[in-house]
Amino acid sequence: MDRRTNMQILAANELFAGAGAEAIAAAYDASVGETFAAGETLFDQGAPATKLFAVFGGRVRLTQCTEDGQQVLIRYVGAGELAGFPVLADSPQYLLTAMAVHSVRAAHWDGPVIRNQIRANPVLAGNALSVLGRRYEQLQTRLRELSTENVEHRLAHTLVLLIEEAGERVPEGLKVGFPISRQDLAEMAGTCLHTVSRTLTGWEAQGLVGRGRQRVLVRDLEGLRALAES
Amino acid sequence: MDRRTNMQILAANELFAGAGAEAIAAAYDASVGETFAAGETLFDQGAPATKLFAVFGGRVRLTQCTEDGQQVLIRYVGAGELAGFPVLADSPQYLLTAMAVHSVRAAHWDGPVIRNQIRANPVLAGNALSVLGRRYEQLQTRLRELSTENVEHRLAHTLVLLIEEAGERVPEGLKVGFPISRQDLAEMAGTCLHTVSRTLTGWEAQGLVGRGRQRVLVRDLEGLRALAES
């Protein structure tokens, strides 16, 4: 891919929206392109936070692990999004593990490099703040759901968000555009895979969803949304 | 209070740490001082996000409410801290309600004003990012706890954090430095006030804590910490 195309890809990233062409060029020249195979980690929980990643294609899963091996899935990061916020905030280490779900194209910058770029450009600083702010608000909302809503609501909402973020039209309805297991859904909704499985079985009987291995098909998005609100 | 004192107070705020004297003076001149009586709100959930607040004294409670009136307590904000992040991130509305627990001294800036200050000063931009980043990480961790830990662990951890943030030495041990009800604790730990009450009763029998109206006394901080970790 030529330089021009790559710069366009970068310009589409949430951090660089509205930044001038020179800023994007500078960021591009300072970046290091990379690809990751499915299962590779971009960074690991507990490691020193050294690189900020911009994802261009594929899907990255951000999880936090407890000592006894339980996981929580914080979010999926897709094309145009960032991963590795601790680097922006100048925090010492990653609190999450970022793993490629399937082949990922990305770029990274070393902490001091990207912090310099941001310092030099108020637009980038503003973007960084608003991206972090949005993420913060999403977490707040999830926290509230987790303490006040029951599993079915939470799972319905999780599915709705996944479809909105990565839904793909198929003949029978909408499907999540990347492989996702019952375990993954459980870790997102704050429950166990058994309960997810049971709930999906129930929903299938009601015609809301279809099921498959590492795959969920949504037949009635509005129905799910209604479940998530109620 | 004279201008000089006020500027020192501002300089101690997390947003202005390390900013030059001129930047602090400029921020001070652009700020509007205010006080709030116990129970007054600095801003309300759903209202347009117009002002960023810096708290100088007292304690502010940030809560998110569900439609049916259930609340989640996101955090307490004390002296030297900020409230109203959506303004920094240029989000349209507050997702939280900020209420004074007891008399609060604060200052505020209108969104465009403070965003200008930040745009003009990379130190402020960096501080804003790192403050938001820290808050984000705290939420992440709480989210993980809420999905993986049981009530007793979570409540123990909640208490430990409260003591670390606002603990005051008293003859019998440490107490939380502001009035806090069982309901408040429940909303922080993601449970109901009955369970909090029962748990505290149990802990009192073990000599870990003492109880009082809107008051919790910690007798054995290390013991609590052990409970929170295990």
Add this chain to the structure above:
DNA sequence: CGGCTACTTGACCAGATTCAACTCTTGTGG
């Protein structure tokens, strides 16, 4: 075909919420 992983399903159990009744504090007004 064999083995691995993902998934399903039933039975059981427990932590935690809900419901309800009651007590203790604190502050207010007659």
Add this chain to the structure above:
DNA sequence: CCACAAGAGTTGAATCTGGTCAAGTAGCCG
């Protein structure tokens, strides 16, 4: 100054959501 109302907290009993344990099935890849 006392009575009383309102708010905060405690506690027991019943219930239930959802997690754990266990066993078995289905799909996928070498």
